[in-house]
Amino acid sequence: MLDIESAVLDDTAHRRYQQMERWVPSDEKPIRRGYQRAEDPLTCPRWVFQTITTAAMMVLVEDAQGGVDVQRFVTLSAPDHSEREVLTGILQVLADAPADAELCTWMGLAHDAPLIINGCVQHGLTLPHGWRWLAHGGFHKDRHIDLARAYTGGMRMKPIHLAEVLAVMDIPGKLTCPPFAVTNLIYAGRWDDLQSACEVDVISTALLLARWRRLTDPRAEADAVEDRILRRVIQLREGRGYIAALEAHRERRFGKKLAEAANDAAVLAAWLTQDAA
Template sequence: MMFGNPVLVFDIETVTALKAGRQLYQLDLSDDDASQALAKIRRQESGTDFPRLPLHEVVCISGLWIDEDKFQLFSWTQEQYSEKEILQKFISIFSKKSPVLVSWNGAQFDLPVIMYRSLYYGLSAPELFEQGDWNSQKRHNNYQNRYHPRHTDLMDVLAGFNLRNVQKLDDVAQILGYPGKRGISGYHVADYVKNAQWLNLSSYCEGDVLNTWLVYLRWMLLRGFIQQDQHRQWIGHTIQYLNTQSQHADFLEDWRKSSLSSEFTAQDFD
């Protein structure tokens, strides 16, 4: 039960980078007032509260690592690490391994945010941002290249690289018989951080990772990179693993229920 290369399915969670926002707009305000001011400025700029890419602060990176006999969820949050340390830990993966990255909207959001925040802290990440200057083999097959599988951004791929066709992970996961976000949205992230609810934060982020992984398995099946029996093995392996992860008992139960909505996924728990 192995892919040809290690696979890293990942997701990040962010809040508004108040220090950078204060610097950009010359705001001499408390955190709460600065947050409100930045949201108002953003609404005036674009009609949305969602910050510009350089004004995101990474509070959590979660991933699912699949390599040979290893199958493991992990999360780094600001409960234990500074933002800089979280970024360093993520970047260090690529100095040791060259996994296939899998994400949902990672090419347009997650990796650009990681890039901007790495620039902010003066970090170096040559393996992650290599574009063929030092390794000619990565000139066209690198983590930034939109059309090659070293980074498979499922949102982009399933949309045919056409923004008009973009779908939400929550919608696609539910249509395919998986749990989706289960009524929880990214708007909870700031409250989780403010109230130090770190387990809620990491569980939410890991839930997105798990949904992305399940959609990725279906994509690999569609493309013929794995066969029906291999897909069934990976589903069984994922369920077996989640049975050991108490923080995802609700995800597993919701998956059991949602799987009944599709003839294909109804077999997941047989």
């Protein structure tokens, strides 16, 4: 599981681009004719100019019965790590993974993979052996599960937000802030809050994966896999502000299962409630 956060933090490269285009911003001509500001790359830097500030990675290991456990939960972020160090950490996690490991993201083909490729090229970093297919856009029909792509017929349907799917599935998500606020956390230097937001997205994607994989693998119930992931995260990230919400969700889900089991017992085994003769 992988999620990264990024923002435009250095205008130097964008100014070089403006110079190449012979563009001089002015109050009289703030954008080019026919453009809205957000559409004009000369006045609104596009993703290639962004700096990766934060990455969260969760390594899940599957057992023979189809159960899943959290092996590692790694977070790398400014101000303690530069972009190069964040990227190096991502590559190290990939290098340490088993040879047949799969990458799972939400919208990774449209966001995470291109930004990682762009950053690695800038910093002269080499992808680990076995992961060099990422250099070609991050698409791999077996090794990269982009759940956004899976949900939209390979992006043939209109793209949807992760929060929409989480709401439908009753999976906790966006616990610390709404998606539109993440960039402002970067600009404000609120790194602990940013790390929490990034971690929550990874946790949510892992819980969604637990349900999606049930389509092709009947060995383990999604609820059991979800509970194991939540228990591990609660242990590994004790003290994070979002842990209370995860605990409440887990208790509510467990309570619902108990109620369903009690109802089934009353219907199918009414003798359990009768006094012994």
